[in-house]
Amino acid sequence: MKKLLPALNILIFLFNITVQAQTGETIPSGTFANFSGGGALSSQYSTFSNPAPAAIPTIARLITTGNVVACLGVASVSPYIQQFTVNGTNLTGDITATVVGAQFEISLNPNSGYSASLTIPQTGGAVNGVVVYARAAATTSAGNLTGGVSLTSPGALTVNAGLSGIVNGLPTMGGMSPKVFTGGQLTSAINFIANGNNVSWTNSNPAIGLPATGTGNILPFMAANAGNTPITATIIATPVSVAGGCTGTPISFVITVNPAAGASPSIAQATATGNNIACLGAASVSPNIQQFTVNATNLTGGITAAVSSAGFEISLNASSGYTNSLTIPQTGGTVNSVIVYIRLAVTTTAGNFTGGVMLTSPGAAPVNVGSISGVVNVPPVMDGNVPSPTYINGQQTAAINFSANGNTVNWINDTPGIGLPASGTGDIPSFTAVNNGTTAVIAHIIATPTNPITGCTGTPVPFTITVNPTVPPNIVVIGPLSPLNTIYGTASTSAVFNVLGSGLSSGILVIPPPGFEVSTNDVTFAGSAIISSAGTQVYIRLAATTHAGNNYAGPIVLKSPGASDASIDMPASSVTPAPLTITADNKRKTFGTANPVLTATYTGFVNGDTPADFTSPLVLSTIADISSPIGQYPITLSGYASNDYSITPVQGVLTVIGAIVIPNTFTPNGDGINDTWNIKYLDTYSTCTVQIFNRYGESVYSSIGYGTPWDGTFKGAKLPTGTYYYVINLKNDTKLLSGFIALIK
Numbered sequence: 001m002k003k004l005l006p007a008l009n010i011l012i013f014l015f016n017i018t019v020q021a022q023t024g025e026t027i028p029s030g031t032f033a034n035f036s037g038g039g040a041l042s043s044q045y046s047t048f049s050n051p052a053p054a055a056i057p058t059i060a061r062l063i064t065t066g067n068v069v070a071c072l073g074v075a076s077v078s079p080y081i082q083q084f085t086v087n088g089t090n091l092t093g094d095i096t097a098t099v100v101g102a103q104f105e106i107s108l109n110p111n112s113g114y115s116a117s118l119t120i121p122q123t124g125g126a127v128n129g130v131v132v133y134a135r136a137a138a139t140t141s142a143g144n145l146t147g148g149v150s151l152t153s154p155g156a157l158t159v160n161a162g163l164s165g166i167v168n169g170l171p172t173m174g175g176m177s178p179k180v181f182t183g184g185q186l187t188s189a190i191n192f193i194a195n196g197n198n199v200s201w202t203n204s205n206p207a208i209g210l211p212a213t214g215t216g217n218i219l220p221f222m223a224a225n226a227g228n229t230p231i232t233a234t235i236i237a238t239p240v241s242v243a244g245g246c247t248g249t250p251i252s253f254v255i256t257v258n259p260a261a262g263a264s265p266s267i268a269q270a271t272a273t274g275n276n277i278a279c280l281g282a283a284s285v286s287p288n289i290q291q292f293t294v295n296a297t298n299l300t301g302g303i304t305a306a307v308s309s310a311g312f313e314i315s316l317n318a319s320s321g322y323t324n325s326l327t328i329p330q331t332g333g334t335v336n337s338v339i340v341y342i343r344l345a346v347t348t349t350a351g352n353f354t355g356g357v358m359l360t361s362p363g364a365a366p367v368n369v370g371s372i373s374g375v376v377n378v379p380p381v382m383d384g385n386v387p388s389p390t391y392i393n394g395q396q397t398a399a400i401n402f403s404a405n406g407n408t409v410n411w412i413n414d415t416p417g418i419g420l421p422a423s424g425t426g427d428i429p430s431f432t433a434v435n436n437g438t439t440a441v442i443a444h445i446i447a448t449p450t451n452p453i454t455g456c457t458g459t460p461v462p463f464t465i466t467v468n469p470t471v472p473p474n475i476v477v478i479g480p481l482s483p484l485n486t487i488y489g490t491a492s493t494s495a496v497f498n499v500l501g502s503g504l505s506s507g508i509l510v511i512p513p514p515g516f517e518v519s520t521n522d523v524t525f526a527g528s529a530i531i532s533s534a535g536t537q538v539y540i541r542l543a544a545t546t547h548a549g550n551n552y553a554g555p556i557v558l559k560s561p562g563a564s565d566a567s568i569d570m571p572a573s574s575v576t577p578a579p580l581t582i583t584a585d586n587k588r589k590t591f592g593t594a595n596p597v598l599t600a601t602y603t604g605f606v607n608g609d610t611p612a613d614f615t616s617p618l619v620l621s622t623i624a625d626i627s628s629p630i631g632q633y634p635i636t637l638s639g640y641a642s643n644d645y646s647i648t649p650v651q652g653v654l655t656v657i658g659a660i661v662i663p664n665t666f667t668p669n670g671d672g673i674n675d676t677w678n679i680k681y682l683d684t685y686s687t688c689t690v691q692i693f694n695r696y697g698e699s700v701y702s703s704i705g706y707g708t709p710w711d712g713t714f715k716g717a718k719l720p721t722g723t724y725y726y727v728i729n730l731k732n733d734t735k736l737l738s739g740f741i742a743l744i745k
Helices: none
Strands: 017-022 025-027 046-049 058-061 068-071 082-089 095-100 104-107 117-120 127-136 143-152 159-168 179-182 198-203 213-215 231-240 251-258 276-279 290-297 303-307 312-315 325-328 335-344 351-360 367-377 390-392 408-413 423-425 441-450 461-468 474-478 485-487 495-502 508-511 516-519 529-531 537-542 549-559 566-576 578-584 587-590 600-603 619-622 631-638 645-650 652-657 689-693 699-704 722-729 737-743
Touching: 058 143, 058 159, 068 127, 082 095, 082 159, 095 104, 095 127, 104 117, 104 143, 117 127, 127 143, 127 159, 213 367, 276 335, 290 303, 290 351, 290 367, 303 312, 312 325, 312 351, 325 335, 335 351, 335 367, 474 549, 474 566, 485 537, 495 508, 516 549, 537 566, 578 631
Parallel strands: 068 159, 179 251, 276 367, 390 461, 485 566, 578 645, 587 652
Antiparallel strands: 017 025, 017 046, 058 082, 082 127, 095 117, 095 143, 104 127, 143 159, 198 213, 198 231, 231 251, 290 335, 303 325, 303 351, 312 335, 351 367, 408 423, 408 441, 441 461, 474 495, 495 537, 508 529, 508 549, 516 537, 549 566, 578 600, 619 631, 631 652, 689 699, 689 722, 722 737
């Protein structure tokens, strides 16, 4: 290199570039400067740049919005659908969206084209802002729905979008019999058998004195018939579910009104117009109120208008004077086009309501004003657990994302000097905190949720943003700490120390020495902890998994970007071995057979330990061998060792018993000789089972243990001479014993 670049005075290495000086010689990675004069590089030099890393296909989707609501047998339609937005970068193929489960369908058009899967085409490796719509399928059963959509593309990680919704069942109602009234007669109420549902009805002939439409039961009305022949009206009533608004099968019946007998005071039928809409806790106001017009003839007194359903109020003034009843004066026996206004009362609970206003006057048939209805909307709610963060001058704040359940949030700020505007809508974005003074500045923020559809506002949520002046970063640890002690497998009690932080831009990392774990709440412990930049109490303890030893100590180190590390010493602490009992399992064997496999039972293992964790394995042994006579022999334990356990050994016993001898003949004839089927040594197997069958395979004897030998009887009766068959299970992992017995008398 020296001989090739003699005139090069300055070489600045900034990027990964290789300069080839000549064959076989390479200048180290960096950026070189070419200077005029004698120091310029000749044309034989070339540069090479490292290739860029390969791009990774990525799929992203925004949060699912909207609500899926449908009635049984009908797919949900907009706006009662859900949607989410899909984006993709560096794609090598299209994105496939597939419904998980059979309850939903998806489409790229909110009104048509739904199916179980679809393809989102990419252009130039990208998908930008494609909206996918989801609805409940027409075949979905009634009930609450949960599901999802899987988004896949070659080489990209699968992304899942969650879906939810509800399919409401269809309401039912009972049938109605025909009704007959006389013109001028105040009818009786017609109450529907609605099974707890709402009812919407239509009247084919309003000339009978009943409005063309209505909801709920048909209240008493003044039957009308100015002609000389009966007139009829067909009423079609449709059940509508309270929750979901699904409609069931309509029923119909006929109302017949016969001709009236003569003239009398009369109030004309009236029907309310307009829409009553209110927010919970506030009365509805114009223009969101209803009204109806009153006309009457041949009156002898005024007309009393009285609300017949709770939740409504009436007035002759659209803006004030509302009450439950009022009087409409008559002039010369007539009331001409007097407007009565109806609103939802401030005390009305949330929900949909139907009601009525009864018009009465002496001698006149009462008139029930139809089509009075309204809805009281629930105010929107938002999560009141909004943080009140603290920042330092010049620090970039974290965005404050409101959990408003789909509602709009409007907020105001009383101190714009912190760098945040005086008001705004939606989430508060990240901003640079400002405080050029010497004391903390506290801004009071009030966020109010507003339903974008109903306009109702919810309870405001206040919180603060504090901006401190610039201070040098520092960590202070307050101790001291005392030694800790515990038994292996059990975490020690905790010691506590305090940490104070000032001028920090982020949290404080707490790192304990080996064998210890830390916590900020004395409940959840881990090998390290991150506490807030303001500091807090920190708890430290010996971990349950820390091995036995008596010299666990060292500094607890605290770190935060920009600040010098702080520490506090943890005094020497100890972990004593845990108690462990090893019990050699008792064994038995038959004389002349090999010893069984010797095993042991361990009581006291912790932390999922097993004998494999011993520093020296357990050895089980006995002095008995294949020729040892009948008797009991100790099973001894040796060789075991573990640093984490204080071990107590308990010996077991190997019992050598005589070989079982099964006779194939006995004579239960009462002569006192060989009257029972005696099996030598079988009584030492207390859990064995003995079964005896006749030649037809029928059981004639069975027992657990063989304390009382079989006497050749079955249910108290002596069995005949013959050949019988036995099966004996010693319950000691040996093969079954079987054969035949000759019963001879």
